[in-house]
Each structure stands twice: as C-alpha cells, then as structure tokens.
Amino acid sequence: MRLRGPGRRRTVAGALCAALLALAPAGCGIPENSEVKVDGSGPAAEAGSSSFRRDEPPSRTASGSDREAFVNNFLAAAAGEPDGAYARVRLFIAPESNDRLQKKPGKETTVNVVRLSEKPVITENASGLFTVRLRVQQIGQLRADGVLGPPVVAETEYRFSLRGAGQEGAGGSGFYVVDPPNVLLLSDRALRQYYQTRPVYFWNSDQTRLVADQRYLPLVVPDERLVSEVVKWLVGGPSEWLSTGVSRLPSGTALINNAVETDDRWEVTVDLPGDDKSKLEKLGIQLAWSLPELDGQLQITTRNQSRVRIDDVDRHRLAQPLYPLPESPQRFTVYNGAIHALAFPDEPGGTVPVAEAANRDVVTASVSRAEDKLLAALVVTAPGGRQRLTAGVGADPVPVLHPGSQTFGQIGRPAWLRSLGADQPFGLVVADSRLYRFDHRARMFPVPLNVSGPVTAVAASLDGHRIALIIGGLLYVAAVNLDGGVASPGLVRRVPTSLTELSAVEWAGENALVLAGTAGRPAVYEVSVDGSLETALVADVGARVTHLSTYPTNPVRPLPGVPIMYEANGVAYRYPLVDTIRRDQVRAASPAAGVRPGSPTAPFFLF
Numbered sequence: 001m002r003l004r005g006p007g008r009r010r011t012v013a014g015a016l017c018a019a020l021l022a023l024a025p026a027g028c029g030i031p032e033n034s035e036v037k038v039d040g041s042g043p044a045a046e047a048g049s050s051s052f053r054r055d056e057p058p059s060r061t062a063s064g065s066d067r068e069a070f071v072n073n074f075l076a077a078a079a080g081e082p083d084g085a086y087a088r089v090r091l092f093i094a095p096e097s098n099d100r101l102q103k104k105p106g107k108e109t110t111v112n113v114v115r116l117s118e119k120p121v122i123t124e125n126a127s128g129l130f131t132v133r134l135r136v137q138q139i140g141q142l143r144a145d146g147v148l149g150p151p152v153v154a155e156t157e158y159r160f161s162l163r164g165a166g167q168e169g170a171g172g173s174g175f176y177v178v179d180p181p182n183v184l185l186l187s188d189r190a191l192r193q194y195y196q197t198r199p200v201y202f203w204n205s206d207q208t209r210l211v212a213d214q215r216y217l218p219l220v221v222p223d224e225r226l227v228s229e230v231v232k233w234l235v236g237g238p239s240e241w242l243s244t245g246v247s248r249l250p251s252g253t254a255l256i257n258n259a260v261e262t263d264d265r266w267e268v269t270v271d272l273p274g275d276d277k278s279k280l281e282k283l284g285i286q287l288a289w290s291l292p293e294l295d296g297q298l299q300i301t302t303r304n305q306s307r308v309r310i311d312d313v314d315r316h317r318l319a320q321p322l323y324p325l326p327e328s329p330q331r332f333t334v335y336n337g338a339i340h341a342l343a344f345p346d347e348p349g350g351t352v353p354v355a356e357a358a359n360r361d362v363v364t365a366s367v368s369r370a371e372d373k374l375l376a377a378l379v380v381t382a383p384g385g386r387q388r389l390t391a392g393v394g395a396d397p398v399p400v401l402h403p404g405s406q407t408f409g410q411i412g413r414p415a416w417l418r419s420l421g422a423d424q425p426f427g428l429v430v431a432d433s434r435l436y437r438f439d440h441r442a443r444m445f446p447v448p449l450n451v452s453g454p455v456t457a458v459a460a461s462l463d464g465h466r467i468a469l470i471i472g473g474l475l476y477v478a479a480v481n482l483d484g485g486v487a488s489p490g491l492v493r494r495v496p497t498s499l500t501e502l503s504a505v506e507w508a509g510e511n512a513l514v515l516a517g518t519a520g521r522p523a524v525y526e527v528s529v530d531g532s533l534e535t536a537l538v539a540d541v542g543a544r545v546t547h548l549s550t551y552p553t554n555p556v557r558p559l560p561g562v563p564i565m566y567e568a569n570g571v572a573y574r575y576p577l578v579d580t581i582r583r584d585q586v587r588a589a590s591p592a593a594g595v596r597p598g599s600p601t602a603p604f605f606l607f
Helices: 015-019 067-074 082-090 095-100 190-194 223-236 242-246 276-291 311-321
Strands: 112-118 121-124 129-142 157-164 174-180 185-187 195-203 212-217 261-264 264-271 296-300 308-309 328-335 336-342 362-370 371-381 387-392 426-431 433-440 444-446 455-460 466-469 476-482 501-507 511-517 522-528 534-538 545-550 565-570 571-575 601-607
Touching: 015 511, 015 545, 067 129, 067 174, 112 190, 157 223, 174 565, 185 223, 185 371, 185 571, 190 195, 190 455, 195 223, 195 276, 212 223, 223 264, 223 276, 242 476, 264 387, 264 501, 276 296, 296 501, 308 466, 328 362, 328 522, 336 362, 371 426, 433 455, 455 501, 476 501, 511 545, 522 545, 522 565, 534 565, 545 601, 565 601, 571 601
Parallel strands: 112 185, 264 296, 362 601
Antiparallel strands: 112 129, 121 129, 129 157, 157 174, 195 212, 261 264, 296 308, 328 336, 328 601, 362 371, 371 387, 426 433, 433 444, 455 466, 466 476, 501 511, 511 522, 522 534, 545 565, 565 571
C-alpha cells in the first residue's frame, strides 16, 4: 500500500481543506483579501542558515538577536513527539531556571495550547533582563494521544524574563528564558505549523454510521508509523465530549506490535476479545476512512489468526460511504413568504420542495434528503405576531406539512439529524431561547442541557451525531446519542474563539464550523471544532448576521471550498463570491398583484 502524493504530511483527502491548516487563499474558498487571525510573528531561522526542518520547531539560537522571534520560537518548542517535549523546551530555559518546569512521563505529557491576544510585550528592566508579557486565550490541552481537550488552566497572562546567552559569564548566542511558566505552552500558530489535523472515525451506537473525531499528529512522525498511530487512537477510544454519541472498540482490544508494510500491503495485528469477524470488518472500514491517503491492500489479523483482507482500500471506501449525499446541493431562499429556488450559472436548479398549499407565511426553512424522501421543517408566521413550526416527510415535493400545537415569539432555523433517516425523523430547533427536539409532525419536546443560559442557535453535522450550539453568547459542541430514535445531547464542550457577540453557527466540514460574530466588526469565521484554528472568511460583513447556511466540505462529495449563504440586515449573500443574492436570481419571483416586491431572505441548501 502506498502513501499517495509527495505532500502527504501536509494534506489529507476530502474535507481536510476545511480543517483550517492551509490558511491560503486558493483551494479552501478563502478570498485573497480576507483577514486571517494570526497572532504574532512566526518562527524565525537565522539568516542564510537552515537550522531546523520544516516539520520540527526551530532551535534556541535560530532567532538570532530578534527577541520577539525568540519568544514565538519558545512557544513552538513543545511541538513534536510528546516524549521529547520537555527536553526541547528546557533547551530554551536558562540552566538556573530549569527546575521550574517539572517533567511528566511521556504518556502523561500535556501541552497547553494558547492563542495570543496581542503581540508579546517585551521591555528591558533595571537588571538588564527583558521582561516578557504574554496575554493569551486558553484553547486546550494537547495530549499525547493527539486529542486537544478543554483547557485546565485559566491564566490569561504569563510573565517571564529573557537574558542573553552571554550574560553571567555564559558563552553562546541568542537568549535564554528566566523564570519560565511552570507548564508547557504551545501557540495556536505553532499547532498549525508543526501538526497535521486528522479525523479518525468511530461507529455510532448502532454501528450504522461513522462519526469524525479530530486528532493532531506531529509532522515529525515518519510515514511508516502512521498506520500504527491511527490504530492506537482507535483502540484508545474517542475524545471525551464525543463518547456519548459513538461506540468504542471492544474492551481489551490492543495493537500487537506495529503495523508493517510487506509486499505493498499493510498488515495490522490486533488482540480482539471474542475474535468477532464482524467487528474486525467494522474496524477495517474505520481504518479505510481514517487513513484516506492509503491505497492498495490492507490486512487485519487477530491474535487467533482470524483475518480480514481489503484488496483495494479506495474501492472499499466507495462501497462504504460515510453518509449519503447527492452530487451537489441545491439552493433555495424565502421570498415574499414562500420558498423559491435560486438560479446561479453552472449550478443545478431545483424545484420547490414542499407543496404549494404549505408554502406560505414562511420565515425560514430546513429541508433535507433522507433516502428517497425529503424531510421538511418550516417556521411560519402565526396570529399575534407569533411563529409556529410545521414539518412533514414525503416525496419531492413534500405533500403535507403538519402544524405544531405551540407558538413562540421567535423560532430559529431548524436542523434535521440526518443519521436517523426517513423512518425516524427528528430534528433540533431553538424557540424562545430554549432547545427543542421535534419530529415529522412538528411535535416539540424540551431538550435539557448541562449548561445554563439562553440558547440562540443550533446546527447539526453531516453525520447527525454532533451538534454546535450558541448558549449565553458562547460556542459549544456536543455529541448526540440517538438510541431508540430519541435525540439526547451529551455533555456540552465549550469551544474557545476570539469572536464575540456570536449570532449564528453552521458546520463547515468534518471538524470545522462556520461562525458569525464580532471581531471589532461583524464577521464570519471558520473555526475548528475544538477552537484551535481560526480563519476570517468575511472580515467585515457590515451588519450582524442573523441567518447562516452551509454545504459542508466532506470526503464523500469533496468541493474546493465551503459554499456559504447568510443574511445580514435583511440582505442575503453568498460566499466565497461575497455577493448579494438578487431578486432576479430567485426563480418564479413575480409578486402577486398589489404586493410590493421583497428581497431574498433566509437562504438554505438542500442536500
């Protein structure tokens, strides 16, 4: 089996463009003039020298006499193999201060990932040392298993000193850190530069759908260890926040030795309790999707010599898609209180997906494909300035929508949970600042959450087992357990972001979100599911975004970028063109006699 492409360590197939590593204008739908959140200057090497490989952090002396570059290099020193993190950081620390950083065993090594809120402030003090002040946002703890867990420290500022290597009778060049922080620090910029984001896939509770879990692999890890590392991640289980929505491998499963490549075939040997061949086949599908750059043959063998052989991993992936998706999405909008198709060049047009009798008084809508049927949920106006949810399931167009019995002051855009299909249709919706579960007859049931605060937005991933929420103005994610056809979110996890005044969220990819908020000005960002990576897509929207819809990039139907539509100040836009959606792009948009023409609002994708 081959590792495809010379740039394997910098890329992963399918949705990884949306994982925010590249931060480049081409290929991910990011315009050249967009603002990208980059805090401080990057690692600097000595002029005219090559003191470090691109996949490992620079040495202590690489910055020369540039103090700010030295500080940024210090914030990158922990990157790489976990068992060497303390040793690499201690090379930056003055010998007399080395005891301040207490080493932990390799498997217990954790690195605190931080985002600089401003450039390092460096001032010279009376003793001839340089005092450094770092103002930071805590992102999370990067563990040896590649999981970026929630932060466990709350510091928003770190202070330490620098001295020249030649001071106090010591020889050499560059600087040393004096009185360093007593934890390993890694900047989000260094995380982008020296790690590769990788989704690994776990089965949901009924073993019918794979769910992505984000991991970070140091770029210094050689290719020949890649298969072994991914198997170890699967054996170790999912990230804590995802555990309620997915299944672990059977207790006691272990990798025996390392995976080896023999005669153009990768061989993996595991200890699998029960020696269940069906579970071995499921593991083969997990590996095929978790290792998208591998082709050729893969053989998985148990200690008792049961085996599963995949002759063509590429073909195996195609035969076991992550989720059903059409060739391309269709665009719709609400115009004069009704759903209309949008017409754009080189894009497939659609027909209105609900019957004409139900297509009236519409505020916003969500329509999703489920096998050969459509799931439709519409928010419509009700007497007294109230709003009501209507929903239905059927052929295209959905013939009947059932009105809900409750009315609310305001209802957000509904989100169908795609993994349940047409037989058990459920979705989530926010109404009057509370989260509700709804079914195909628009019956709504309150959903309890483990954090308090007004809920203002909800979005569901393509796999249907993960949701994003805005609660109390903050961003959260949660796994959804769908046992028995009842959607039950697990413990929510806070996602740190530099955006404030959050107003809308959607999924941008397997492990990425599109988020609307404020960064001095109303903006739309792409944010990784753990908050570590940020990209400004639209740096200045001009007004608060009140509606957001995406077609997430994905490895099943990969697209060059994330198609986005949003509404701000009553005007609808599409991205990446950052252009308004005009009335003449709305199909069959002629208003009734005596009705003033309106504007397209609440645009959405059907897929």
